[in-house]
Amino acid sequence: METLITILIGVLVTVAVYLLLSRSLIRVILGSAVLSHAVHLLLMVMGGLKKGSVPLLGEQAEAYTDALPQALILTAIVISFAVSAFLLVLAYRTYKETGLDDLHELRGFTDE
Amino acid sequence: MKINDVILQTVTKLVVFIILTFGVELFFSGHNDPGGGFIGGLVLSSALVLLFLVHDIETVEKGIPVDFKKVAAVGVLFVVGTGVGAVLFGASFLSQAFGHFELPVFGSTELATVVLFEAGVAMAVVGTVVTIMLSISEDV
Amino acid sequence: MNNIVVMPMVIPLLMGVILIFLRPFVKAQRVLSMVAMIATVIATVYILNLIQSDGILRLDFGGWLPPYGILFVADSFSTLLVLTTAVVTAIILLYSFSSVGPRYENMFFYPFVLFLVAGVNGSFLTGDLFNLFVCFEVMLLASYVLITLGGRRVQLIESIKYVVINVLSSWFFLVGIAYLYGTIGTLNMAHLSVRIAEVGQGPLLTVIGIIFLLVFSLKSGLLLYFWLPGSYSAPPTAVAALFGALLTKVGIYAMFRTFTLLFYHEPHITHTLIGVMAAITMVGGSLGAIAYDDVRQIVSYNVVITVGFILVGLAVFNEVAIIGSIYYLIHDMVVKALLFLLAGTMIYLTGKSRLADMSGLIRNYPVLGWLFFITTLSLAGIPPLSGFIGKLYIGQGTVGAGAYVLLAIAFLSGMFVLYSLLRIFMNCFWGETIISEDDEPPLRNRLLLPCVLLGIATFVLGVGVEGISDYVRDAAYTLMNPEVYVDAVLNDEK
Numbered sequence: 001m002e003t004l005i006t007i008l009i010g011v012l013v014t015v016a017v018y019l020l021l022s023r024s025l026i027r028v029i030l031g032s033a034v035l036s037h038a039v040h041l042l043l044m045v046m047g048g049l050k051k052g053s054v055p056l057l058g059e060q061a062e063a064y065t066d067a068l069p070q071a072l073i074l075t076a077i078v079i080s081f082a083v084s085a086f087l088l089v090l091a092y093r094t095y096k097e098t099g100l101d102d103l104h105e106l107r108g109f110t111d112e
Numbered sequence: 113m114k115i116n117d118v119i120l121q122t123v124t125k126l127v128v129f130i131i132l133t134f135g136v137e138l139f140f141s142g143h144n145d146p147g148g149g150f151i152g153g154l155v156l157s158s159a160l161v162l163l164f165l166v167h168d169i170e171t172v173e174k175g176i177p178v179d180f181k182k183v184a185a186v187g188v189l190f191v192v193g194t195g196v197g198a199v200l201f202g203a204s205f206l207s208q209a210f211g212h213f214e215l216p217v218f219g220s221t222e223l224a225t226v227v228l229f230e231a232g233v234a235m236a237v238v239g240t241v242v243t244i245m246l247s248i249s250e251d252v
Numbered sequence: 253m254n255n256i257v258v259m260p261m262v263i264p265l266l267m268g269v270i271l272i273f274l275r276p277f278v279k280a281q282r283v284l285s286m287v288a289m290i291a292t293v294i295a296t297v298y299i300l301n302l303i304q305s306d307g308i309l310r311l312d313f314g315g316w317l318p319p320y321g322i323l324f325v326a327d328s329f330s331t332l333l334v335l336t337t338a339v340v341t342a343i344i345l346l347y348s349f350s351s352v353g354p355r356y357e358n359m360f361f362y363p364f365v366l367f368l369v370a371g372v373n374g375s376f377l378t379g380d381l382f383n384l385f386v387c388f389e390v391m392l393l394a395s396y397v398l399i400t401l402g403g404r405r406v407q408l409i410e411s412i413k414y415v416v417i418n419v420l421s422s423w424f425f426l427v428g429i430a431y432l433y434g435t436i437g438t439l440n441m442a443h444l445s446v447r448i449a450e451v452g453q454g455p456l457l458t459v460i461g462i463i464f465l466l467v468f469s470l471k472s473g474l475l476l477y478f479w480l481p482g483s484y485s486a487p488p489t490a491v492a493a494l495f496g497a498l499l500t501k502v503g504i505y506a507m508f509r510t511f512t513l514l515f516y517h518e519p520h521i522t523h524t525l526i527g528v529m530a531a532i533t534m535v536g537g538s539l540g541a542i543a544y545d546d547v548r549q550i551v552s553y554n555v556v557i558t559v560g561f562i563l564v565g566l567a568v569f570n571e572v573a574i575i576g577s578i579y580y581l582i583h584d585m586v587v588k589a590l591l592f593l594l595a596g597t598m599i600y601l602t603g604k605s606r607l608a609d610m611s612g613l614i615r616n617y618p619v620l621g622w623l624f625f626i627t628t629l630s631l632a633g634i635p636p637l638s639g640f641i642g643k644l645y646i647g648q649g650t651v652g653a654g655a656y657v658l659l660a661i662a663f664l665s666g667m668f669v670l671y672s673l674l675r676i677f678m679n680c681f682w683g684e685t686i687i688s689e690d691d692e693p694p695l696r697n698r699l700l701l702p703c704v705l706l707g708i709a710t711f712v713l714g715v716g717v718e719g720i721s722d723y724v725r726d727a728a729y730t731l732m733n734p735e736v737y738v739d740a741v742l743n744d745e746k
Contacts (some may be wrong), residue, residue: 193265
């Protein structure tokens with residue numbers, strides 16, 4: 001299972017890098033979102049996948065799954081959510097100000 | 113922009129309450145089970161976003177005259193407040209306490225300060241999500 | 253349990269939230285944000301003295317003992333930086349009162365400055381690697397807002413670069429954390445230090461260390477500084493000064509922390525790499541600083557040179573050099589703020605930012621001119637100003653380690669700093685006056701006062717260096733002897 005997820009992470013990173021390298025601003029933002037999902041999966045795999053019961057009170061189990069990676073992932077999701085939202089609004093404002101969403105054309109576009 | 117989709121509006125009237133109830137349920141179940149302030153807050157805000165989508169912004173703002181930036185701020189205030197509250201009682205920052213109380217209707221009930229913390233998280237999430245939606249959609 | 257430790261983060265955070273409700277009341281916002289910063293300064297001074305008497309302080313959040321819970325750890329190094337942050341921010345706030353204007357002040361300017369400070373202080377104080385990531389993000393999100401506030405085109409375009417670069421470096425940070433958790437199984441820094449020492453820093457851990465090096469060099473602008481000059485020259489002066497004084501320093505702090513506490517077993521790989529990167533940074537920064545003729549760009553490239561210079565101390569990795577780096581770090585936070593404020597004031601007064609367009613300002617604004625000269629001397633490391641002592645120690649440490657190439661590059665870059673700033677001084681302050689005395693825009697005292705305060709600060713830091721030498725020595729001692737830190741965090745005698 002770990003191997004499978006690792007391959008999935010690889011695919012996600014590939015997709016994300018492709019998107020990040022493209023010229024369209026909106027694709028770059030989508031790329032950054034996919035990238036962050038890849039790393040969330042990575043955090044989960046690194047913590048070990050489902051080795052025991054749910055780490056909840058009242059579950060009488062021999063072993064519990066490590067809950068820490070999940071806490072980390074939740075925090076990371078919240079942060080990436082905030083950053084993606086900010087980036088989207090930023091891209092929208094930039095588009096409204098300049099009429100451009102192409103990074104090559106935005107380059108050196110400084111006239112006030 | 114006024115839209116007038118009767119089916120969508122009628123369904124929304126019903127569905128919004130189901131979503132809101134589900135959000136509250138998720139919020140409370142987070143105490144000992146999967147759920148919690150963040151998830152509950154997201155579901156609550158999805159109900160609000162649905163309202164904004166189906167009706168126009170002015171109508172909803174007339175019905176819910178709340179500045180959602182301030183909702184988010186109140187939420188963060190709750191979160192930091194519970195942390196600082198612990199300091200005032202001489203415990204470590206962010207310590208949580210709980211106790212069992214005899215309440216008139218509910219009988220013996222467990223009350224915990226972590227609910228306040230989670231309520232803060234939920235409010236912060238609702239405020240943020242709705243603010244983001246509004247700031248993108250306001251001038252389309 | 254020392255709840256005071258969390259105050260440098262909580263006070264700005266709480267005040268920032270309260271200020272959101274006071275959006276229409278700009279006067280109240282000014283007063284309250286200043287109150288918050290002064291309270292932070294007082295709390296930090298108290299912590300600093302407590303550390304001298306009681307040793308390193310720690311606070312376990314919610315009473316969860318390390319290594320299970322997250323915690324704040326205050327040692328001399330982090331507290332000194334927190335103190336400098338608070339003082340510099342207070343002075344920059346003073347400048348912003350009369351410079352940013354109501355258009356920004358109504359748009360939550362002060363809350364976000366306070367959030368930025370909360371994030372910076374949190375990053376300095378945290379004792380948990382993931383918490384460091386979270387505090388970084390708090391700081392970065394606040395900085396994203398501050399850099400775009402106002403929404404001029406150049407700001408928007410520069411901030412896209414800035415945000416995407418930081419998203420990418422945060423991504424690498426998470427990758428590093430994931431790998432580290434997968435290998436070592438903990439994220440508490442002291443616990444990590446113990447376990448890495450136990451299992452030995454094998455190739456795998458060294459690679460993880462280099463991932464962290466990559467992350468922090470993106471954040472601090474070590475070698476990977478390509479985003480820095482553009483982003484730092486876009487926002488208004490007060491914000492640029494905050495960025496120049498604080499943001500890169502957090503990356504530098506994180507690098508010092510990780511490479512003295514966690515990955516210090518293979519210095520011939522990691523620290524050599526840092527040395528090479530620092531050298532290239534100084535060369536690149538120097539080239540940038542003399543190549544441009546836009547004041548803001550020159551000033552931004554000076555930030556880059558300094559990053560390289562401070563990390564020379566970490567690269568040679570002995571106690572003398574680390575002492576030098578700490579002195580220079582504190583000095584640089586003060587003087588870079590001053591430099592950015594002065595450059596911003598010059599641009600505000602003339603309305604131009606190119607060297608060729610300004611001339612003879614010293615006749616119109618003598619105090620501004622002499623302040624700029626003092627800043628130049630201080631950055632070049634002329635005694636008795638504050639840059640001298642740090643340069644001396646770094647030089648001494650580098651000689652002690654026999655790293656003569658690094659020494660030569662470090663001091664040559666100092667020459668380039670001097671040259672690039674003197675070029676501004678000669679071009680803009682000397683020569684024919686272009687503004688006649690009748691229609692010169694008045695330089696209000698309220699703009700000049702913060703600059704004068706920072707100028708006094710660099711002088712006092714230089715002359716009164718004895719006053720902080722105990723703290724700095726203690727900080728360097730803790731950095732060079734990680735067992736002191738580990739012992740304070742993991743041994744529960746309290």
